[in-house]
Amino acid sequence: MLEIRSISKTFGGYQAVSEVSTTVRQGTIHAVIGPNGAGKTTLFNLVSGVLPPSAGSVSLEGQELTGRRPDRIARMGLVRTFQGVRLFGAMTVLENVQTGRYIRTSSDLLPMFLRIPGREGKQEAATRERAMQLLDMVGLAKQADAIAADLALADQRRLEIARALATEPRMLLLDEPVAGMNPVEVKEAAQLIQRIRDSGVTVLLTEHHMSLVMSISDRITVLNYGRKIAEGTAAEVRDDPQVVEAYLGTPEGAH
Numbered sequence: 054m055l056e057i058r059s060i061s062k063t064f065g066g067y068q069a070v071s072e073v074s075t076t077v078r079q080g081t082i083h084a085v086i087g088p089n090g091a092g093k094t095t096l097f098n099l100v101s102g103v104l105p106p107s108a109g110s111v112s113l114e115g116q117e118l119t120g121r122r123p124d125r126i127a128r129m130g131l132v133r134t135f136q137g138v139r140l141f142g143a144m145t146v147l148e149n150v151q152t153g154r155y156i157r158t159s160s161d162l163l164p165m166f167l168r169i170p171g172r173e174g175k176q177e178a179a180t181r182e183r184a185m186q187l188l189d190m191v192g193l194a195k196q197a198d199a200i201a202a203d204l205a206l207a208d209q210r211r212l213e214i215a216r217a218l219a220t221e222p223r224m225l226l227l228d229e230p231v232a233g234m235n236p237v238e239v240k241e242a243a244q245l246i247q248r249i250r251d252s253g254v255t256v257l258l259t260e261h262h263m264s265l266v267m268s269i270s271d272r273i274t275v276l277n278y279g280r281k282i283a284e285g286t287a288a289e290v291r292d293d294p295q296v297v298e299a300y301l302g303t304p305e306g307a308h
C-alpha cells in the first residue's frame with residue numbers, strides 16, 4: 054500500500070532519517086516506534102509531504118508521493134494528524150469535520166462560511182450528514198455544536214481524527230494520538246483506531262505508549278538514531294536485543 058524506499062533526511066549535516074525502507078500493508082495498523090529523537094516525526098513529515106526528503110522516495114498504491122505538497126497528497130488518499138492538536142478553535146466541532154470534507158471535494162471553503170441559514174445545498178447536506186456519521190464514529194456526536202477550543206484534549210484529538218477521516222483517506226497517519234490521555238481515554242482511542250482499520254483505512258502511527266502499540270499494531274518498525282533497527286510483529290520486536298538496548302536508559306519509552 055505505502056512503499057517507503059531508502060528515505061533519508063539531513064538537517065544541516067545531521068542525519069535525522071537514514072535510508073529507511075518499509076512497506077505498510079493494506080488493512081493493517083503499522084506503528085513506528087523508537088526513543089526520543091529517533092526520527093519518527095521526521096519520517097511522518099517526509100511521507101506526508103511536510104518536508105522534502107534528501108534522498109529516497111515514497112509511493113501510495115503505486116502513485117509517487119515524493120515531492121508533492123501535503124494537500125495534494127491528502128487528495129491522493131493519505132492524511133495525517135499532528136502531535137500538537139491543530140483545529141479551527143473558534144469553529145464548532147461539526148464545522149471542523151466539514152472542512153475536512155471540503156478538502157476532498159476540492160471545492161472552495163468560502164461557501165460554507167457565507168452560507169445563508171436555511172438554504173443548504175445538496176452537497177452541503179451530504180457533507181453535514183457524513184460529518185455527523187464520523188462524529189458518531191469517534192464518539193463526539195453529542196458535542197457537534199460545541200466550540201472546538203472548549204473540548205477536552207482527548208476529545209480534540211478525536212475531532213482531529215474525524216476531520217482527517219472526512220477527507221475519505223485510504224491511509225491515515227497518526228502522530229502520537231494518545232499523548233497526554235488517561236488510561237480510560239487510551240483504551241477508547243485503541244478501540245477507535247481498530248475501528249478505523251476495520252473500516253478499510255490503513256493506519257500508520259507513531260506512539261510512545263508501548264502497551265497501546267503492542268496491543269493494536271499488526272506490524273511495528275523500530276527506529277533508532279534515524280535508522281531502522283527492527284521490524285515485525287509485537288512479539289518479534291519486543292524480544293529483539295537491539296530494540297531492548299535502544300530503549301535502555303530512556304524511561305519515556307518504557308511505559
Ligand SMILES: Nc1ncnc2c1ncn2[C@@H]1O[C@H](COP(=O)(O)OP(=O)(O)OP(=O)(O)O)[C@@H](O)[C@H]1O
Pocket residue numbers: 064067069087088089090091092093094095096
Ligand atoms: N527541522 C529540524 N531542524 C533540525 N533538526 C531537526 C529538525 N527536525 C528534527 N530534527 C532533529 O532530528 C532528530 C529526529 O527528530 P524527530 O522529531 O523526527 O524524532 P522523534 O523520533 O519524532 O522524537 P520524539 O519521540 O521526541 O517526537 C532529532 O535529533 C531532532 O532534533
